[in-house]
Amino acid sequence: MFQVRIHGRGGQGVVSASELLSVAAFEEGKYSQSFPSFGSERMGAPVQAFARVSDKPITTREPVMEPDMLIIQDPTLFLAVNVFEGANTDGYLLINSAKTPEELGIEDMTNQYPPNHVMTLPATELAMKYIKQPKPNTILLGAFAALTQIVHMPALEKAILDKFPKRIADPNITATKAGYNLIIQKLEQAQEA
Amino acid sequence: MLQQISGSIAVAEAVALCRPEVVPCYPITPQTHIVEHISTLVKSGQLKNCTYENVESEFASMSLCIGASAAGSRTYTATASQGLLFMMEAVYNASGLSLPIVMTLGNRAIGAPINIWNDHSDAMSVRDAGWIQLFVESNQQALDVHIQAFKLAEALSLPVMVNMDGFILTHAITRVDMPTQEQVDQFLPPFVPRQKLDTEAPLSIGAMVGPDAFTEVRYLAHHKQKEALSIIEQQAEEFQGIFGRDSGGLIKSYYAEDAEIVFVAMGSVIGTMQELVEELREEGHSVGILSIRSFRPFPANAIDKALANTRHAIIFEKSFAVGMGGVLASEIHMATVANDLKISSVIGGLGGRTITKKSLRKIIESAMQDELDTEVFLDLEGTTVVRELRRQQEEQNSGPVAENILRDMGVVSASKTH
Numbered sequence: 001m002f003q004v005r006i007h008g009r010g011g012q013g014v015v016s017a018s019e020l021l022s023v024a025a026f027e028e029g030k031y032s033q034s035f036p037s038f039g040s041e042r043m044g045a046p047v048q049a050f051a052r053v054s055d056k057p058i059t060t061r062e063p064v065m066e067p068d069m070l071i072i073q074d075p076t077l078f079l080a081v082n083v084f085e086g087a088n089t090d091g092y093l094l095i096n097s098a099k100t101p102e103e104l105g106i107e108d109m110t111n112q113y114p115p116n117h118v119m120t121l122p123a124t125e126l127a128m129k130y131i132k133q134p135k136p137n138t139i140l141l142g143a144f145a146a147l148t149q150i151v152h153m154p155a156l157e158k159a160i161l162d163k164f165p166k167r168i169a170d171p172n173i174t175a176t177k178a179g180y181n182l183i184i185q186k187l188e189q190a191q192e193a
Numbered sequence: 194m195l196q197q198i199s200g201s202i203a204v205a206e207a208v209a210l211c212r213p214e215v216v217p218c219y220p221i222t223p224q225t226h227i228v229e230h231i232s233t234l235v236k237s238g239q240l241k242n243c244t245y246e247n248v249e250s251e252f253a254s255m256s257l258c259i260g261a262s263a264a265g266s267r268t269y270t271a272t273a274s275q276g277l278l279f280m281m282e283a284v285y286n287a288s289g290l291s292l293p294i295v296m297t298l299g300n301r302a303i304g305a306p307i308n309i310w311n312d313h314s315d316a317m318s319v320r321d322a323g324w325i326q327l328f329v330e331s332n333q334q335a336l337d338v339h340i341q342a343f344k345l346a347e348a349l350s351l352p353v354m355v356n357m358d359g360f361i362l363t364h365a366i367t368r369v370d371m372p373t374q375e376q377v378d379q380f381l382p383p384f385v386p387r388q389k390l391d392t393e394a395p396l397s398i399g400a401m402v403g404p405d406a407f408t409e410v411r412y413l414a415h416h417k418q419k420e421a422l423s424i425i426e427q428q429a430e431e432f433q434g435i436f437g438r439d440s441g442g443l444i445k446s447y448y449a450e451d452a453e454i455v456f457v458a459m460g461s462v463i464g465t466m467q468e469l470v471e472e473l474r475e476e477g478h479s480v481g482i483l484s485i486r487s488f489r490p491f492p493a494n495a496i497d498k499a500l501a502n503t504r505h506a507i508i509f510e511k512s513f514a515v516g517m518g519g520v521l522a523s524e525i526h527m528a529t530v531a532n533d534l535k536i537s538s539v540i541g542g543l544g545g546r547t548i549t550k551k552s553l554r555k556i557i558e559s560a561m562q563d564e565l566d567t568e569v570f571l572d573l574e575g576t577t578v579v580r581e582l583r584r585q586q587e588e589q590n591s592g593p594v595a596e597n598i599l600r601d602m603g604v605v606s607a608s609k610t611h
Contacts, residue, residue, distance in 0.1 A: 022366050026197035035365040038310060038545065059464035061361050062549050
């Protein structure tokens with residue numbers, strides 16, 4: 001079972017991201033579940049959402065306590081919430097930021113991960129470019145697919161098309177591809193170096 | 194057809210397949226998505242011959258259900274928490290008048306203190322109201338049991354409440370297998386009311402009953418619930434025959450028959466327990482789970498039988514009777530009184546508190562060491578409780594408890610005014 005926890009703020013599409021991820025996994029024939037941390041779903045408030053993907057039926061209902069993938073949609077949360085709590089440091093970490101982990105001052109945490117399992121990317125800036133809104137969720141989903149191969153682009157595209165009307169889905173699919181390509185590029189650069 | 198959708202949408206789609214004729218509702222979290230989706234299905238014409246009515250209150254919602262059902266319509270609504278309390282008088286009337294209404298309860302805590310999250314306080318507030326009360330473990334069961342609920346309600350002419358954990362199930366997106374209209378039609382025949390208000394053949398429903406006959410009418414209500422015990426089992430079997438799934442029934446055992454220590458619980462927590470019990474059994478421990486799927490009628494005999502070889506039953510509940518303790522625990526105690534069974538009552542998940550596998554493991558491990566108390570509040574912050582108790586002892590004007598606790602925990606900077 002692969003467990004994902006997404007941290008962000010209300011309005012950034014955190015809950016939608018976990019939903020899209022679970023639907024994409026479903027499209028690929030896997031079992032999956034997603035649910036939000038319930039309650040304070042208001043603009044700007046810290047929000048978490050969870051997703052699990054497995055080859056077998058998933059019965060547990062507890063929130064994801066030990067995420068194999070941690071997605072941080074908003075780096076200002078480092079000050080408000082212990083986003084790293086329980087993180088499986090053999091897993092992956094995706095952070096929406098133009099800065100490096102060193103510049104963010106979180107290298108003590110990120111150094112515990114294997115090489116190339118931690119990626120930062122300017123997802124909000126890319127979202128502004130592709131969907132004209134500060135919603136980094138689909139950029140990060142593309143990045144997730146590239147980094148983990150837990151779900152793949154065609155399934156993500158289908159999930160986005162199912163959830164949103166075409167005028168919203170299309171730019172989001174472009175955004176997802178941009179996130180995907182950026183990480184593939186980073187991985188290739190790392191391999192060359 | 195397999196779909197990846199939320200529990201609320203799954204229930205709404207399943208209810209629509211049951212061809213309801215009247216759906217009154219007053220939207221309240223977390224059932225909102227269910228009735229919202231039904232209203233969309235009615236508006237789009239996908240759900241035909243159905244009147245959807247957004248009413249002015251929960252009291253009006255159940256009152257309209259009563260009127261519609263008495264007039265011979267298949268009737269459905271949903272509610273939760275405070276909303277259920279607001280319709281309470283009508284809830285008793287629906288069962289007292291033997292009207293086969295189906296209602297979803299998206300289980301939530303009851304305030305004060307204000308809390309919108311999941312527990313079973315709302316369900317327990319109507320445990321004596323005469324409704325059949327079924328609990329589901331997953332979203333697949335939620336949709337399956339709604340289909341069974343209509344058939345059960347109409348077979349008995351009694352209202353049925355399907356309890357599904359608010360947020361944990363209603364808002365979770367999981368894989369469900371949505372049946373076809375043909376399958377549902379095969380299982381659920383058209384509604385033939387046992388009693389019907391009809392201007393062509395006038396009759397009255399709801400006579401005043403004095404001391405001379407009240408006992409008999411109430412006894413018959415009890416009798417009918419006891420009859421439901423076998424009908425619930427039969428319908429679950431019939432359902433399995435058509436849909437190929439084990440959903441519903443009175444109880445469900447996960448290794449309970451041959452386990453020394455057994456968790457007994459209702460609702461979605463069973464899923465988390467399943468994962469834990471699989472781990473523990475791999476480690477060689479004799480543990481199991483008994484899921485109570487029908488709470489009313491209470492399947493005392495089936496429970497007694499299922500726990501016949503158990504040494505220690507840990508009754509886990511998401512609510513309790515203040516001043517008494519676990520309601521399910523005391524009912525299980527009564528059901529198994531002839532057995533030499535040790536019972537511990539564990540209260541957890543109140544007001545949406547996360548129930549972790551880790552905390553459940555601690556409970557079961559202390560039971561293995563024979564160190565589990567007869568009453569435990571899961572993950573209770575003892576120091577916070579002691580601090581407030583000391584404050585109350587020291588100061589007569591110690592202030593409101595909820596605000597004091599929140600301040601102690603640093604959750605809010607609730608200020609004391611004096």
